[in-house]
Amino acid sequence: MGSRRGEGRQEEVRSMTTPSSLSLDQALEQLRSGEKGAAVAILRRIAHQEPGNVRALLWLGGLTPDLEEGIAALGQVLRLDPGNEAARKGLADLRSRQEAQPPPPAEEIITGEKILALAGRVIWTFKDLNRPLGKLVAEGTVTAKDLNWAVRRAYDPTIKWAAAVQIKGNDVRGISLPLRQAREVTWPFKDLNRPIGELLDEAIISLHDLAYAVANARDADVRDASAVMGVEIIRRDGTPPEGVEARKAPPVVEQAEKPSASAAPPAVEPDSGPPAGRLRVIPGSTYLVEQAERKARQRTMLGWGLVGMAFVATVSGLTPLILRMLGVAELGFGWTVAGLGLMGLAWYFLPQLNDLLSEQRNFVAGRKGEDRAARLFYRHLDERWVLFRNVDLPDNRGDIDGVLAGPRGVFALEVKAYTGYNRNIGFKWQRRVYGFWRKLDRNPSRQAKQNAARLAEFLKHRDVDVWVEPRIVWAGSGKLWLERPAVRVWQLKDTAYILEDIEKGKLVLPETVAEIEEALAR
Structure with a gap:
């Protein structure tokens, strides 16, 4: 009977570990990738949803x-499985470290004044x-209009x-909130409905999102928590906090003896790092490439046709005038008019010829720029990444x-391979033509x-709800000046910035x- 009871207990433990195997695999994958904070956040959700x-x-x-x-977690394991040796040793280790620690300092209260x-x-x-924003606001140099613009458009x-804090100054002034409590406030936007601290740990939201919430959240708790968490992020030089406590303990399962196969997690190399494979590149449809190349050939043929027509028109237009001036032949006035008309026709064709040749050059440069970008991603990104080239969506609005x-994200890339001198100020793009800046x-x-x-x-209609970031890839030989760009620009010469972003x-x-x-391969 004792043996059967033990077997029944093992079956009970197995049944309790089965439902979230997929979520646990996700946590372990994050751990293998070096994302410990994300792994802990996933494990917390599993423990909350399935305490067994x-x-x-x-x-x-x-x-x-x-x-x-x-x-608390290991104590719960022992309540469920009193014979779990790994949990017992791990719990003893954690308690001994807790007793050896000095008393924790009083938790800091983040106030509105801070x-x-x-x-x-x-x-x-x-x-x-x-200059400091506070002084500029106090003296009236920066107005409410400027602050509202910064909340909507500022790159930093x-x-x-x-700016959001300054706009909501009267509301912010009354804040008095511990950091731990701010982390636990639920984030309501984009239907996430999870604690702000967890979302920051997993990099699902950032300081950009907190700024939006400070300025726009209707719920005062969300606004106040976003202001408080913003303080913590800025103090840590833009890195979202991993937790309130700075204490770090190595995984118990590495120090304790291996538990039984029914309850023990699989072995994981904590410092295994990212996979060693290469980025996968998926080319666009052959039809799109062939169609683009066919249009390029058509532009070339049409361009040479225009050259021929312009030459014939010029010669035909000049011939009557030259003959008349030399006195070789006395042609009627109609020939002169016809000659001038043909010359006008030639001049009409020349700008169109220039546009066609420019379009052809841009096409060739664009293809080369896309190839350069693909090579850069291939050199620096591993097999967890995939690059789709020339993606054609069903809306027929261009690839x-x-x-x-x-x-670390989904990015829609707009590749530009311009020559000459160009600049991007906010949302405005200009090219220098004959000494003047002209809008593109x-x-x-x-x-x-x-x-x-x-x-x-497109992805949402296929049940893939994911945030897509726009990026401009500058792959041309031309010069580019940037000033507060509305969309981040990846210049291929600055690999470090691209990888950091x-x-x-x-x-x-x-x-x-x-x-x-799967959705893009259909």
Whole structure:
């Protein structure tokens, strides 16, 4: 009977560990990728939803930097499975470390005065003012209109957050909130409905989002928590907090003996790093490429045809005039008019010829630029990433030059390979022509934003709800000056910035990347 009871207990433990196997796999995948904070956040959700999941509780007890949380998780394991030796040894280890620690300092209360003081010290870089925002607001140099513009359009999230705090100064002044309590406030936007702290840990939201919430949230708790968490992020130089406590404990499962196969998590190499494979490149449809090349050949043929017509028209137009001037032949007035008309026709064709040749050069340069971008991504990104080239969506509004998807975001790429001198100020794009700055016919920022919105809508209709970031890839030989760009620009010569920007992207689970690949491959 005792043997059967033991077997029944093992079956009970197995049944309790089964339902969230997929979520646990997600947590372990994040751990293998070096994303410990994201792994802990997933394990917390499993433990909350399924308090009987022994494997998830074991992993949470070993990975969480919060000693109290680890002790509670391993204590729950022992209540479910009193014979679990790994949990017993791990619990003893955590308690001994807890006793050896000095008393924790009193938790800091973030007040409205602290928030306003920090926001006031942020340097306002627009209009070459480069002075603390608080002083500029006090003297009236920066107005409410300027602050509202910064909340909507500022590229720097710190300035955006500081502007939002200044706008809501009267509401912010009354804040008095512990950091831990701010982390636990539920984020209501985009139907996420999860604690702000967890979303920051997983890089699903950022300081940009907190600034939006400070300025626009109707719920005072959300507004106040966003202001408080903004203080914490800025203090840590833009890095979202991993937790309230700075204490870090190594995973219990590494120090304790291996538990039984029914309850123990699989072995994981904590420092295994990212996979060693290469980025996968999926080319666009052969039809699109062939169609583009056919149009290029047509432009070339039409261009040479216009050259021939212009030459014939010029010769035909000049011949009557030359003969008349030399006195070789006396042609009627009608011939002179006809000659002038043919010369006018030639001059009419010349600008169109220039446009055709320019369009052809841009096509060739664009293809080369896309190839250069693909080579850069291939050299620096691993097998968790996939690059789709020349993506044609069903809305028939033109193809997207590239879609880059991986663990740190989904990016809609607008590749530009312009020559000459160009500049991008906010949302405005200009090219220098004969010493004057002239607006580009097609705005790359608008194209990138529209393509990102199109892609997000396309994926949403296929049940893939993911945020798509617009990016402009500058792959040409031309010079480019940037000033507060509305859409971030990846210049291929600045590889470090591109990789840094990618690493700061929003977390995307491997299953979501696979769903995106399936949707775009149809």
